Amino acid sequence: MAAVSSTRRPLPPTRGGAVRRDASRAAASWTDVLIALAATALAMAVFILVATFAGENVAGDEAGRFWALLFAGGLGLSGLFLGMLGLVLLGEGAREGGRYLVPVATGIATGAIVGALVLDGAGRGAVLAPLLLLLLATPPLREGLGWLMRRGAGGRAR
Numbered sequence: 001m002a003a004v005s006s007t008r009r010p011l012p013p014t015r016g017g018a019v020r021r022d023a024s025r026a027a028a029s030w031t032d033v034l035i036a037l038a039a040t041a042l043a044m045a046v047f048i049l050v051a052t053f054a055g056e057n058v059a060g061d062e063a064g065r066f067w068a069l070l071f072a073g074g075l076g077l078s079g080l081f082l083g084m085l086g087l088v089l090l091g092e093g094a095r096e097g098g099r100y101l102v103p104v105a106t107g108i109a110t111g112a113i114v115g116a117l118v119l120d121g122a123g124r125g126a127v128l129a130p131l132l133l134l135l136l137a138t139p140p141l142r143e144g145l146g147w148l149m150r151r152g153a154g155g156r157a158r
Contacts, residue, residue, distance in 0.1 A: 029093070029139060032103040034086035036137035039107025040114070041079030047115030048072040055119070103137040110134055 049072040052065055087094045113130040135141055 029090070031086045031089045032099070032137050032139070032142070033134070034082050034089070035100060036103040036107040036110070036134050038079045038081075038083035038086060039104045040111040040134065041075045041082060043108045043111025044115040044118075045072045045075035045079060047112060048075065048119065051115075051119050102142060106133050106136045 048068055052068040052072065093099065110130050110133045113133070114127055117127045117130065136145075
């Protein structure tokens, strides 16, 4: 009988039936965008909630305050569920704490700016412009910026 040789790679190691990912690197993934969106929604919810009780520009009467609280509650729930979805999709990578720094920072910055603009009554174009900050959470841009920073650090060390 002739021996059969295969050019296929062996299957990756598994744990509990799931494919194990390399946990040593915290590479950017598209689930980081979900985490950034969750941080944006939660930051906007907190901003609007504080402004509802502290500011006079949110609403004129109790009905306006009710709608502002309802909007803040909806943003908070959306942020909570987006964050949980992002963590579930990350799987084993969810235990890496350092991977959340950029998505959460961009989300909080975006949420604070958009929340302030919404409360100030800014136009649609002005409110959509800060959302471009969320592009910093996307893998292509994060990897490109990381490459530039590594290249710049290597050039100074010489």
